[in-house]
Amino acid sequence: MSKFTLVEKKFGEFDSFIIENSKTGERISLTKYGANLLSYEVPIHNELFDILDGFNSPEEIIAARGARNYIMAPFANRVKDGLYNFNYNAHQLKPIPPRSQVIHGFAAYQEFNIKDVVNNSNCILIEFESQPISSSQYSGYPFDIQIRVTYKLFDKKIEITVSGINNGKEPAPFWSGWHPYFKTNKKGIENLILTIPAEKIILVDREFIPLEGEAAFGDIEKYPNKNFSLLVHEDKKRIGGRKLNDCYADFQRDLTGLIRANIFDDTNGLSIDVFQSEGYLLAFTGEGLIRDPRKSIALEPMQCMTNAYNREEFIKKITLRPKGVSTFSFGVEWEVD
Secondary structure (H helix, E strand, O other): OOOEEEEEEEEOOEEEEEEEEOOOOOEEEEEOEOOEEEEEEEEEOOEEEEOEOOOOOHHHHHHOHHHOOEEEEOOOOEOHHHEEEEOOEEEEOOOOOOOOOOEOEOHHHOEEEEEEEEEOOOOEEEEEEEOOEOOOOOOOOOOOEEEEEEEEEEOOEEEEEEEEEEOOOOOEEOOOEEEOEEOOOOOOOOOOEEEOOEEEEEOEOOOOOEOOHHHHEEEHHHOHHHOOOOOOOHHHOEOOOOOOEEEEEEEOOOOOOOEEEEEEEOOOOEEEEEEEOOOEEEEEOOOOOOOOOOOOEEEEEEOOOOOHHHOHHHHHHHEEOOOOEEEEEEEEEEEEO
């Protein structure tokens, strides 16, 4: 008998699922809308604690406040002025209501179906698949694609894979990311020790668009207030009052070849790893959130750099040929001392 149970449940108007692990006591909640991971509750000193700062209500999802735990596709974060050229054609993206700016793609507004569920003694897999997205559905994105999101829950770990499939007859631009917020306590993020094993930080303009070409890459040693690399002493990696909305690149990898960022709370021994197979990581300390600013930190795995649609070095990476598939894998792992 599997240690995992899956139960269907409504989250307001949204179809959702709760998965429990009887061995570890973990519990996650997912909704079909946006294939969104609403919560990830883990046992800390015999009490369940949600390490994700997700949407608290269906109303928050509808209002799109904070993009909490969004799956971001077919692009992540921003596209400069919503404009891009692809395959010799110019395109103008428009904001998706209720948002007033072009940001985070449109996967988070899609209704997904369940394509597959696999439940065994090692893990439980649930695969979401969007309805085919037509070339006329989103202004400025005249391409026929489909998005799949797979969650695999293990003991103390979730692995997530986002896939884009080009159903059209022409190449399509596609890349993806995740926008989770993490917390370790109810007080806030000031005491957290943050590790990001990056050698570069991405330099941006006032609109958070990376600078052109190689000018976008800054050596992390030159930005001590943003430096959380492996060489920095633990005492200097405590977040404190620092404000972050920064993207990191060129990482040292672990022994398995993965990129791993970490937050550690030395008041309760909770350690959270955010891992990814490739790409970039954006850290945001939550200033300006309508609910609970600086109560959690966003650590966002991204397959490419913000504004990749407008950067020549990413053209090959983001070009999805007809019938082609693009995949990006990442996840979260936790432990308590």
